[in-house]
Amino acid sequence: MPESISTASRQLTFAKAINEALNVALEADDKVICYGLGADDPKGIFGTTLGLRQRFGSARVFDMPLSENAMTGVAIGASLNGIRPVMCHQRLDFFLLAMDQLVNNAAKWFYMFDGQRSVPITIRLILGRGWGQGPTHSQNLQAWFAHIPGLKVVMPTSPADAKGLLLSSIFDPNPVLFIEHRWLHNMVGDVPEGDVRIPIGPLRVARGGCDITIVSMSYMTVEALHAAEYLQERGVSCEILDLRCVNPIDWQAIFESVDKTGKLLVLDTGAETGSIAGEIVARVAIERMGSLKLAPARLAMPDVPEPTSFGMTKGFYVRAGDVAHKVLDMLALERGDVDAHLVEPIPHDVPGAWFTGPF
């Protein structure tokens, strides 16, 4: 349990915020362990696990064999006897080998044994994108996971949320998938010190507004904020709801915003068909038809694998310019100078100039 809660904040990167949450959790409860491929290697999973082994020892922080399915089952077994494992995967794609343990055991245990024991494991999955990560290193499969009853699926955007939600995930009595977008790892923001937890469930209003509701998740919230800034100058006020969790989803907050604006655009980092965006559009249409003044819309990745080639990923991702186009079209406004203001960055396949590959 949190002993001293301090709220002083300073600027940290998203990756550092994750690292801090792991430090706080390992410190707060000696039942917390942390492992994964490369968890204690010199790169420390993009810096997120650096220093943990040195501080907490190799019994609690360790590397593992290249055995994702088995090691997920091991986490489940340990958790049945009081351990709180945090498992880390450098790419979501590698975790697909563990679907059996995740879906058939972790997600079902509490229910199928009539609530006798739950599985308090946290699984960190990092989403790749760009720099030729290609078809098997860049998949955004959160909709799969959210589809499975019994799992919680967290997708933070801000560094503060990364820290606070990771702490809540680790101390949650249920299995939680904690999904980090690689393009957020170097983003900086205010992060409170200490054991400050953010509840899993409520979304965050990333920007207040009254003309249109934009629901987004993870890295797409960053693009949405850029678009909203431009749109504000065009006199369009966007309300941006950063989901933070895709299971559970904070329906109440979405409904209230749609009641206010009457318009809905949902952004998703994954492929369009069967997406979280589709689910949100569906449920709003079913439950709030009366509030909607326009057909709701969504922007997601195209229904094709992400190709590797630099030539084929130009214009492939949904960026701020696409969001602004969509909003202007929905509101029947001229596109005007949007293309001049929201250009796809050059090069388009990296999160910033600091990134020069190859991971």
Add this chain to the structure above:
Amino acid sequence: MTPEIAKQLLFRMMRIRYVEETIAARYSEQAMRCPIHLCTGQEAVSAAVGLVLRPSDFAVSGHRAHGHYLGKGGNLRAMLAEIYGKKTGCAGGRGGSMHLIDESVGFMGSTAIVGNTIPVGVGLGLSIQLSGSDAVSCVFLGDGAAETGVFFESMNFAAVREIPVLFVCENNLYSVYSPLHVRQPKGRKIFRLAQAIGVEAEHGDGNDVEAVYAMMKRAVADIRRNGGPRFLEFDTYRWREHCGPNFDNDIGYRTEQEYLAHRMQEPIKRQHDKLIQSKLLAPEELAAFGESLRVEIEDAFCYAIESPFPDDTDVRARLYA
């Protein structure tokens, strides 16, 4: 070992080395925009297997596949174009360095998820068995891949059905930055696991290209005659970083000393010295080969660099057959 084969082994290793080192030298130009896993130092297995297998034999591999692809006879221009993300690449730019393919020479694909192609290679072997030919399916894997569940499951099936598969495990001691001893029990050899599953297996020095060749030749002949599978484990060492063009002995997961000790064992110099000393190879012949290599590789890079990018219309093409 005929002198011709001894020379071919050296030349094939040199070709792979030269390609890899040129990729490393040019990577910082930021034009090859995908993860790359170089096999510098590990060329012996690729060179040897290429001389043992026929184009009609199959091979599959994983993320570190440049050597395997070239060894099997894959088209160099198409490989480099793929790494550059070009339309002329062996996967049309969709796959990059980690997804190589050249079906014309039986290289049926390499993928980026570790262990992922092991059962695929066994399946190709099953198809060979069903068709009744004497071809062999070769599965390249690393020591890390031998920790995946699918490794055990695939080996078991191959053993129980006597599938004509040659498993070639290059044990370079590391899985990214994780040394073998944090992943597998001390003292246990991977080839012994294969034996325990019921697959005939042997272990050899992956820096001695002639020994590698001899072991492979025996194993493949045996598979063609009597069916499979066979498992070969070769000790080797990767010189450069796990992913990328640099040396990384400074970051602390392995020591410079260890690196230098392994580098001393390197397969190319060893074969080179052997051939020069025994006068099987004249310096002029070596120089001429070096020059032809330089020309070939320069041409292939030019081809890759000058090839056009695929465009938006290619993105959605060929999603379904």
